[in-house]
Amino acid sequence: xxxxxxxxxxxxxxxxxxxxxxxxxxxxxxxxxxxxxxxxxxxxxxxxxxxxxxxxxxxxxxxxxxxxxxxxxxxxxxxxxxxxxxxxxxxxxxxxxxxxxxxxxxxxxxxxxxxxxxxxxxxxxxxxxxxxxxxxxxxxxxxxxxxxxxxxxxxxxxxxxxxxxxxxxxxxxx
Amino acid sequence: xxxxxxxxxxxxxxxxxxxxxxxxxxxxxxxxxxxxxxxxxxxxxxxxxxxxxxxxxxxxxxxxxxxxxxxxxxxxxxxxxxxxxxxxxxxxxxxxxxxxxxxxxxxxxxxxxxxxxxxxxxxxxxxxxxxxxxxxxxxxxxxxxxxxxxxxxxxxxxxxxxxxxxxxxxxxxxxxxxxxxxxxxxxxxx
Numbered sequence: 001x002x003x004x005x006x007x008x009x010x011x012x013x014x015x016x017x018x019x020x021x022x023x024x025x026x027x028x029x030x031x032x033x034x035x036x037x038x039x040x041x042x043x044x045x046x047x048x049x050x051x052x053x054x055x056x057x058x059x060x061x062x063x064x065x066x067x068x069x070x071x072x073x074x075x076x077x078x079x080x081x082x083x084x085x086x087x088x089x090x091x092x093x094x095x096x097x098x099x100x101x102x103x104x105x106x107x108x109x110x111x112x113x114x115x116x117x118x119x120x121x122x123x124x125x126x127x128x129x130x131x132x133x134x135x136x137x138x139x140x141x142x143x144x145x146x147x148x149x150x151x152x153x154x155x156x157x158x159x160x161x162x163x164x165x166x167x168x169x170x171x172x173x174x
Numbered sequence: 175x176x177x178x179x180x181x182x183x184x185x186x187x188x189x190x191x192x193x194x195x196x197x198x199x200x201x202x203x204x205x206x207x208x209x210x211x212x213x214x215x216x217x218x219x220x221x222x223x224x225x226x227x228x229x230x231x232x233x234x235x236x237x238x239x240x241x242x243x244x245x246x247x248x249x250x251x252x253x254x255x256x257x258x259x260x261x262x263x264x265x266x267x268x269x270x271x272x273x274x275x276x277x278x279x280x281x282x283x284x285x286x287x288x289x290x291x292x293x294x295x296x297x298x299x300x301x302x303x304x305x306x307x308x309x310x311x312x313x314x315x316x317x318x319x320x321x322x323x324x325x326x327x328x329x330x331x332x333x334x335x336x337x338x339x340x341x342x343x344x345x346x347x348x349x350x351x352x353x354x355x356x357x358x359x360x361x362x363x364x
Contacts, residue, residue, distance in 0.1 A: 036242040047326050059338075062250060079299070090246040090359070098353030109353065115250060126327035127310070131302045133334060135295065140338050149333035160243040161364040169235050 039156045040084070048126050052084065052151035055119045055136070059144040062115045068144055069117035072136060079132070082122045089116035089159065120151060246362050 009016055045051030055072060059065040069086065076083050092114040097106040124132065133148065140146055269277075314321040 034242075037245055038242075045327070050327055050332070053332065088248050088250060091249050092357065092359045095356040095358050096353065097356065098351045101351065106353065111358075113249075126325065127306060128303070129328070129331060131299065131306070133331075134302070135299060137336060139295075140336065142338050142341055144338040146336045146338070147333060148335075159245055161246050161362045163238065163243070163364045166235070166238045169231060169238065173231065173235065 037160070039153065042151055042153065043122055045123075050124045050126065050129060050150070051122065053121050053124055054147075054149055054151045054155060055121065056089075056116055056147040056149070057118075057144055058114060058116045058147070060112050060114060061143055062113070064141050065115050065117050065144055068139075068141055069119060071139065072119050075132075075135065076119065076121055079128075081124060081132070084120040084122050086117075086119045087159075089118060091115050241364070244364055249360075 043051035057065050057068055057072070073083060073086050094112045094114065096109045096112060098109050099105075100107050136146065310321065310324065313324060
């Protein structure tokens with residue numbers, strides 16, 4: 001019994017570590033678990049600080065809006081304003097039709113894609129907010145529509161896919 | 175018809191008379207002859223079926239709620255397949271030394287221009303902040319409560335909207351052709 005139950009490893013002996021083999025196998029990367037998309041808590045802010053603020057930039061031109069979003073992100077980093085998230089909203093596609101002058105049929109003019117980027121910041125002080133807005137406005141490129149507003153749950157929900165089955169069931173239950 | 179009207183005379187008095195034409199049978203008020211062909215369904219089976227249905231619905235709901243909500247995939251970040259499948263590679267022409275020299279000098283000039291622009295922006299921010307701080311200091315010396323009111327956050331600031339500047343001003347008296355805009359965004363459902 002004593003021989004079988006003995007866990008001492010004789011470190012001075014040459015047979016130390018006999019039976020080990022896991023160090024020979026290739027390192028296993030731990031399985032990446034899919035992170036559930038959960039809404040982070042929305043900060044309301046105090047009297048002297050604004051809570052979560054969304055800076056939304058919309059335009060038909062993709063590169064322009066991307067570069068402007070990067071510029072705003074870097075500006076906030078430089079001014080040590082905490083940036084929670086910097087994401088893109090789903091693109092909207094619009095088909096523009098116009099009526100021909102000498103006809104009654106609608107003709108396809110163009111297919112326009114509207115792109116939107118959002119930079120979410122937190123802890124903007126009330127005295128610095130107008131200065132930041134001024135700087136962003138002065139470097140606003142052509143055709144880019146700027147919208148700065150507080151972050152709400154509805155804004156987060158608009159990023160998620162709609163679930164008609166769940167809604168139907170909920171309507172039936174109640 | 176005449177028989178009906180004189181029914182009260184020849185019927186024996188023990189049979190209860192029909193009170194009105196709405197009463198469809200000669201039996202008492204609450205009972206009535208079965209009109210349907212099949213016998214009435216038992217109440218127990220109904221309740222059980224309803225309960226089973228409710229359980230099934232609750233199970234479905236729980237299953238659906240378990241699945242986490244997904245974000246809508248953004249089409250900007252997905253490269254269309256036609257750009258990755260083709261094998262054609264662009265071969266750029268060789269640059270002459272003058273051309274490359276010109277490009278390098280142009281790049282240097284652009285770098286300098288951008289640096290000046292960035293420095294001007296930093297200076298502007300600094301000047302704005304400094305002047306604001308000075309104004310607040312003076313205000314504090316003037317009156318404490320005004321200073322407090324100034325420090326507080328402005329509720330009317332958000333939401334703030336502004337359209338970007340345009341290349342050209344709008345044409346006066348421009349008559350746009352009639353048309354409409356259709357939204358053909360792809361709707362994703364989970």
